[in-house]
Amino acid sequence: MGKKLFISNKDNSFKKTILIDGDKSISIRALLLGSQAQGKTFIENILLSEDIINSINCLKKLGIKILLNKKNCSIYGNGLNGFKFKKNIILNAGNSGTFARLILGLLIKSPYYIKLVGDKSLSQRDFERVIVPLQKIGANFRINKKKTLPLKIIGSNFTNPIFYNENRGSAQCKSTIMLAALNSPGQTIIKAKKSRDHTENFFKYLGIPISVKKNKIYDEIKVRGQKIFKSFKYKVPSDPSSSAFFIVLTLLSKNCELKIKNVNVNQSRTGFINILNKMGAKIKIKNVKKKYGEMQADIFVKSQPVLKKINCPSNLNSNLIDEFLIIFLVAAKANGISSFSNLGELNKKESPRLKLGSKLLNHLGIKTKLTKDSIKIYGNPYIDLKKTINIGNYFKDHRIFMTSVIAAYVFGGKWQIDDVDSYKSSFPSFLKIIRELGYKFKLV
Numbered sequence: 001m002g003k004k005l006f007i008s009n010k011d012n013s014f015k016k017t018i019l020i021d022g023d024k025s026i027s028i029r030a031l032l033l034g035s036q037a038q039g040k041t042f043i044e045n046i047l048l049s050e051d052i053i054n055s056i057n058c059l060k061k062l063g064i065k066i067l068l069n070k071k072n073c074s075i076y077g078n079g080l081n082g083f084k085f086k087k088n089i090i091l092n093a094g095n096s097g098t099f100a101r102l103i104l105g106l107l108i109k110s111p112y113y114i115k116l117v118g119d120k121s122l123s124q125r126d127f128e129r130v131i132v133p134l135q136k137i138g139a140n141f142r143i144n145k146k147k148t149l150p151l152k153i154i155g156s157n158f159t160n161p162i163f164y165n166e167n168r169g170s171a172q173c174k175s176t177i178m179l180a181a182l183n184s185p186g187q188t189i190i191k192a193k194k195s196r197d198h199t200e201n202f203f204k205y206l207g208i209p210i211s212v213k214k215n216k217i218y219d220e221i222k223v224r225g226q227k228i229f230k231s232f233k234y235k236v237p238s239d240p241s242s243s244a245f246f247i248v249l250t251l252l253s254k255n256c257e258l259k260i261k262n263v264n265v266n267q268s269r270t271g272f273i274n275i276l277n278k279m280g281a282k283i284k285i286k287n288v289k290k291k292y293g294e295m296q297a298d299i300f301v302k303s304q305p306v307l308k309k310i311n312c313p314s315n316l317n318s319n320l321i322d323e324f325l326i327i328f329l330v331a332a333k334a335n336g337i338s339s340f341s342n343l344g345e346l347n348k349k350e351s352p353r354l355k356l357g358s359k360l361l362n363h364l365g366i367k368t369k370l371t372k373d374s375i376k377i378y379g380n381p382y383i384d385l386k387k388t389i390n391i392g393n394y395f396k397d398h399r400i401f402m403t404s405v406i407a408a409y410v411f412g413g414k415w416q417i418d419d420v421d422s423y424k425s426s427f428p429s430f431l432k433i434i435r436e437l438g439y440k441f442k443l444v
């Protein structure tokens with residue numbers, strides 16, 4: 001039996017400056033690209049979460065030496081396609097969809113079958129989305145009917161550069177093909193619906209031949225492959241998706257003020273701040289600087305008693321895909337009916353988050369109207385719960401767990417929340433920061 005968290009006291013006020021753990025997307029990309037660089041790469045402030053530890057263990061199995069010293073990570077890359085491994089290895093990506101999909105892009109030349117497995121949640125997620133374009137490049141797969149993990153991949157000596165139309169707005173799909181392009185001859189061209197652009201920024205920072213033409217809805221990305229690149233130094237900024245929990249907690253509490261330092265404020269990640277400000281929050285982004293090809297800044301937020309409903313423009317969806325659950329909480333406390341559409345992808349995350357987000361709000365007594373890809377939330381600014389709420393074990397979804405904790409402190413009531421360990425996959429300092437801000441909970 002996993003641990004349970006009990007929360008029964010929401011009253012608190014704080015004025016604090018905090019530091020959030022390193023960005024998950026960037027930490028995974030830093031490891032993958034460090035493994036393909038020539039020589040010793042040095043990464044500071046890497047996220048030390050379960051997803052990252054699993055990623056490191058997989059890369060070690062592929063023959064890459066990696067040393068961790070607290071949040072400093074040294075990766076001894078063997079250059080492009082420099083993995084060295086025995087037959088029949090098994091890579092376990094745990095809960096990490098990002099690592100599981102992106103690593104496949106680096107295995108398109110593997111001389112032997114490699115088995116890729118994941119935990120229960122990851123084993124229910126779709127891999128067809130990356131298998132189809134990787135097959136066109138030249139990789140071969142052994143895969144079940146549902147196109148989920150476990151799967152086996154074997155590469156080819158004859159890989160092709162492809163034209164790939166990525167139309168989900170998925171950074172994972174786009175990045176998998178960009179990584180495969182590193183080992184393909186000639187030019188790979190990707191027409192990609194807008195999504196987080198950390199892989200593009202990283203390629204530019206490392207001098208990998210890439211051109212990106214930004215359009216309104218789609219970007220055109222061209223990568224020239226088989227160009228070796230040197231090892232590098234990098235410092236990972238704090239994760240905006242993890243920061244979002246504390247931004248919302250501050251906003252929806254009384255008399256609180258928070259400063260979060262050195263957060264990644266890449267525009268493809270800060271859609272949730274735009275949404276919150278449209279709803280009446282006055283979140284400020286200050287001290288903006290470009291470092292290692294990414295924008296970082298300090299974020300300032302204060303409690304805001306009255307928030308407005310939002311009709312969320314769906315072109316923003318991929319700029320806040322991981323923050324929708326916490327935005328739904330804000331909509332639950334806003335004045336009026338908020339609506340969110342074109343969100344089918346949200347049901348394909350670590351858990352069916354659109355469905356479960358709606359279910360969570362219903363537990364709080366908030367009315368929702370749910371379809372397979374949209375939700376309407378009937379907000380109630382006066383909600384103050386007295387009842388007991390049990391949140392069960394939802395597929396080990398870290399963001400469901402953390403959203404539930406924030407809901408408990410904002411809406412009151414007596415909460416029992418299962419699946420405590422899940423937050424360690426993305427944000428290991430989450431409960432420590434909750435305590436630092438003066439909140440109480442019991443872990444049993």
Ligand code: S3P
Pocket residue numbers: 024025026098169170171172173175195196321322345349
């Ligand atoms: C990620 C991309 C997003 C996001 C995930 C991290 C990445 O997934 O949900 O948490 O690092 O590329 P999709 O690309 O599938 O939308």
